[in-house]
Amino acid sequence: MHLQTALTGFIALIIAMGIGRFALTPQLPLMIQDNQIDVTGAGLVAAVNYLGYLVGSFDAMRAQSHAALRLHLGLWLSVVCALASAWAGDLASHGILRFVAGVASAWVMIMIAGWTQDQLAHSGRPTLAAAVFTGPGAGIVLVGSVAILINQIFASAGAGWVAYGVVALLALVSLQRTLPRQLPDRGSGPSVGLPRSAALTRLALSYGLAGFGYILPATFLAHLAWKQYPGSLLADLFWPVFGLAAMAGVLIGAHTSLRGNTPTRLAWALWLQALGVLACWLVPGVPGLALGAILAGGTFLAIVQLAMQTGRELVPEHSRAVAGLITTAYAVGQLVGPLLAAISTHYFDSLDPALAMAAFALVAAGVLVHPQLQREPEDALCEHQNHP
Numbered sequence: 001m002h003l004q005t006a007l008t009g010f011i012a013l014i015i016a017m018g019i020g021r022f023a024l025t026p027q028l029p030l031m032i033q034d035n036q037i038d039v040t041g042a043g044l045v046a047a048v049n050y051l052g053y054l055v056g057s058f059d060a061m062r063a064q065s066h067a068a069l070r071l072h073l074g075l076w077l078s079v080v081c082a083l084a085s086a087w088a089g090d091l092a093s094h095g096i097l098r099f100v101a102g103v104a105s106a107w108v109m110i111m112i113a114g115w116t117q118d119q120l121a122h123s124g125r126p127t128l129a130a131a132v133f134t135g136p137g138a139g140i141v142l143v144g145s146v147a148i149l150i151n152q153i154f155a156s157a158g159a160g161w162v163a164y165g166v167v168a169l170l171a172l173v174s175l176q177r178t179l180p181r182q183l184p185d186r187g188s189g190p191s192v193g194l195p196r197s198a199a200l201t202r203l204a205l206s207y208g209l210a211g212f213g214y215i216l217p218a219t220f221l222a223h224l225a226w227k228q229y230p231g232s233l234l235a236d237l238f239w240p241v242f243g244l245a246a247m248a249g250v251l252i253g254a255h256t257s258l259r260g261n262t263p264t265r266l267a268w269a270l271w272l273q274a275l276g277v278l279a280c281w282l283v284p285g286v287p288g289l290a291l292g293a294i295l296a297g298g299t300f301l302a303i304v305q306l307a308m309q310t311g312r313e314l315v316p317e318h319s320r321a322v323a324g325l326i327t328t329a330y331a332v333g334q335l336v337g338p339l340l341a342a343i344s345t346h347y348f349d350s351l352d353p354a355l356a357m358a359a360f361a362l363v364a365a366g367v368l369v370h371p372q373l374q375r376e377p378e379d380a381l382c383e384h385q386n387h388p
Contacts (some may be wrong), residue, residue, distance in 0.1 A: 002120055002128060008178040009116035009132035012075060015124030015168045016108035018139005018243075020078030020101050023164045024049060025140075025219055026147035026239050027085075029226040030157035031094070038362040039223070041091045046219045047097040047335055052102020054331035057194055058104070060110040061324025067183035074107035075172050075179075083165030085156040106327065113308055113323045114178055130254035137250070137297075140243025142167065147222075148236040199374075200322070203263075204329040206368035207307045210270060211333025213362035214303070216341060216354055217280050217296040218242075224280060224351070225289055238289050242297035244346050249298035250305055262313060266306040267370035273299040274362035281355035311371070333361075 028042045037045060060070060081101040088094045112132070120129040143164055150160045217224075221242060225235035253265065276295025279288045307330075311322035337358065344354040367373055 004178055005116055005119045006128045006132050007064070009112045010135040010138070010177060011171055011175055012108055012112050012179070013132065013135025014110075014139035014142065015171050016078045016105040017136035017170045019082060019164050020105045020108075021053070022048070022136065022140050022218070023082060023161075023312065024098065025142045026143055026236070027157055027160055028220070028223050030150070030160055031233075032223075034157050036089055036157065037091050037094065039063045039345050040342045042220075042223065043338040043345065045091065045098055046095050046215075046338035047342065049098035050101045050215070050331060050334035050338060052099035052104075053106045054102075054328065054335055055099075056106025057110065057324060057328040057331045060107055061321065061328055068180060069105040071111040071115075071183065074104040074111070074214055075175070076099065077104035079165055079168045080109070082161055082168055086161040086165070092374055101326075106331065110323050110327055111183060113327075115183055117308065117312060117323075127251065127254040130250050130305050132216075133301050133308075134247040134250045136304075137243045137301050139245030140246060140297075141240050142243075144240030144243055146234070148233065149241065151231070151236050152233070161293040174279055195315060197314060200311070200325075202368045202374065203307065203310055203314065204326050206266075206365040207326045208329035208333040209361040209365035209368070210273075210303055211330035212309070212337045212340075213270075213277060213333070213365065214273060214300055215334045216295060216351065216358045217277055217292050217339035218300065219338060220291070220351060221280070221293060221296075221339065224292075228285065228289070234286070238293045241290070241293040242300075245294045245297035249300070249302040253302045253305065255257035261371065262306055262310045263369045263371050265372075266303065266310055267366040269299040269303045269306060270362050270366035270369075274359045274366070275301065277355055277359040277362060281352055281359065356377045 024046065028037075028046075031037050031043060032039065041085065056074075060067075064071065073169070077100055081097045083106065085094065085097050088097055115134045117129060120132075146163050146167070147160065153194075222235070222239050225238045229235040247267075253269070259265075273296050276292045276297070276299070279291035279295060283291060307326055308323055313324055315322050336355070340354045340357065341351055344351055
């Protein structure tokens with residue numbers, strides 16, 4: 001039963017995140033090549049996608065009913081948007097579809113995270129619980145592999161979207177017997193009473209900065225590779241490497257879960273991701289792209305899983321509410337990233353200024369959650385409260 005739950009969550013995240021969200025990354029070079037958008041437009045399309053993710057996160061966070069409906073609708077919308085993108089030919093049409101796909105992926109991410117982690121929390125198998133979060137990484141590997149085939153046969157962006165949509169449809173059909181038909185209707189708005197906590201506030205701020213920091217390599221890694229090695233097989237390989245590293249990072253984190261507390265591990269993951277972003281910016285050629293894919297990719301899903309786990313440890317009785325809160329913060333950061341990228345490319349004809357700010361944001365995110373960097377102010381506050 002636990003294995004079925006984990007597998008269902010894993011495949012659902014492949015559909016909604018790996019395909020619904022991250023198929024855009026290997027598609028951007030083809031969309032630019034087909035003159036559907038330019039680099040600045042790519043940043044705007046990505047921003048609209050993340051605006052949809054923000055709207056979906058906020059809605060899921062406050063939803064007090066119809067949780068299962070959002071999960072099922074989100075999965076079907078992910079399929080429909082991928083297929084419909086094959087017939088989108090300009091900035092406006094792609095923007096509308098990416099917005100809807102963003103809403104859908106947020107619904108699925110939050111509902112699946114809450115459902116699977118509730119079901120698996122007491123299974124005594126942390127690797128199984130963590131494995132659910134390898135779904136987006138597996139989806140990235142899948143779309144990256146399809147992108148290699150698409151590029152090798154010189155197909156269009158439209159052909160790529162059809163391929164991703166068909167794969168997503170087949171995966172969704174396979175889930176129809178195992179997806180939950182009912183989820184607890186428990187809202188996360190003010191009436192539910194999420195406790196106020198300085199640690200929870202810091203986690204939300206940190207996760208928002210993490211969303212801003214990771215999204216630039218996650219959106220533009222394929223473009224950066226194509227810019228340096230246009231049309232080559234080498235350029236196509238970095239995105240699947242990103243996905244493989246993401247899967248490995250989650251599993252390594254699960255196997256080392258007893259080494260250090262969760263917030264400390266989260267802080268170090270954020271700092272390693274900062275090094276990956278710096279590599280994309282400062283290290284030229286293949287070494288920089290490879291380091292970026294391995295370090296930024298290897299920590300991407302580990303950060304998601306560790307942040308969700310940290311939130312659950314802080315407020316165990318409100319797992320879905322906390323998932324919605326921090327995912328909304330993450331979505332805000334994701335929205336800012338592509339907008340900054342569009343400004344950076346428009347005024348400087350380069351992503352370098354945006355990458356520098358992303359690396360700084362990730363360093364700050366780690367500082368916010370590292371317990372040893374927060375202990376002294378908290379101890380001082382407690383001492384002040386005990387000795388007025």
